Amino acid sequence: MQVFRDRDDAGEQLAERVRELGLADPVILALPRGGVPVGYVVAEQLGAPLDVTVVxxxxxxxxxxxxxxxxxxxxxxxxxxxxxxxxxxxxxxxxxxxxxxxxxxxxxxxxxRGDRPAPRVAGRDVVVVDDGLATGMSARAALSALGEEGAASLTLAVPVCSPDAARALEDVCDRVVCVHSPPEFHAVSLWYERFPQTEDTEVQELLRRAGV
Incomplete structure (x- = not known):
């Protein structure tokens, strides 16, 4: 059943899908904690800035x-x-x-983030990244808030998603990018060979590496 070795592998596969969109000036906003390792790889592959949106x-x-x-x-x-x-x-x-x-x-x-200001969202192509989409509740909260900030476009990008949850989010984003969307969706963790809990220290280190 596993599709991804780990979150790094998931990020590499997801980055290819996001690259195909041809976004001009994207900013990657990852959902902590598990979405940050995925978002870090996506941002690195696309040469885009990385930050977090906390839900x-x-x-x-x-x-x-x-x-x-x-x-x-x-x-x-x-x-x-x-x-x-x-x-x-x-x-x-x-x-x-x-x-x-x-x-x-x-x-x-x-x-x-410390005392650093939040990234500019208004007028930019915003890509919200998580390590999977089950119910979509956290993603909806993040996308709704970012929409109010005037993003030029909103993309939700996840390695694996529930088809029903993805369809339900069409009213709050421009598109959902998903590498694997199984008709019989179970827990996000089942699609990864390795799915350890992401700690705050790892999130902080990845953001430091990304220059946040």
Whole structure:
């Protein structure tokens, strides 16, 4: 079942697909943590700048393992209304959770980027990279926030994706680039031979190498 040796291999294969788009001035924004090793290779292959866009999942106290939404450091929260109803999420609880996670997203941006300014997004071709697309909730939050910043075009680029999740994102980006889109999609990790957890220190090192 495995298609990729590791995230480096996935990044190399994905870079070829993104190169075919012929984007004039792309900026690669990776989703930490697992998307950063993939995004690093894509940025290196394309000679493009690399940075991060941090997304945090929103949950409720009663169901802490069930993500009912997602939020970035600056964008509006994205909620899955169906899931919210299923877990009987209270509006006040959701609002508190969203603000807590937004604060955590900002904290993580500081960890990864330090005092350096965010890259310019307005008028540029933005490529959002992750190591896979399962539900699409994090990607939707990232793409929606970047769209509000005036990106010239928005591309989501992932090595492997759920076809349903990819189609569901067509309203918030110009295109989804995916190397492998199996009709029977399971966990992202199943498509990699090696899929270790990416640590914050690795993210920081890759961003340092990329000149962020």
């Amino acid at each position: 945090r999942k929103i949950a409720t106290p009663d169901f802490p393992e069930t993500a009912v939404g997602a939020v970035t450091a600056e964008g509006a929260p994205i909620l899955n209304e169906g899931l919210s109803r299923m877990v009987r999420a209270d509006d006040d609880e959701l609002a508190r959770s969203a603000e807590d996670e937004r604060a955590e997203a900002r904290r993580r941006v500081k960890i990864y």
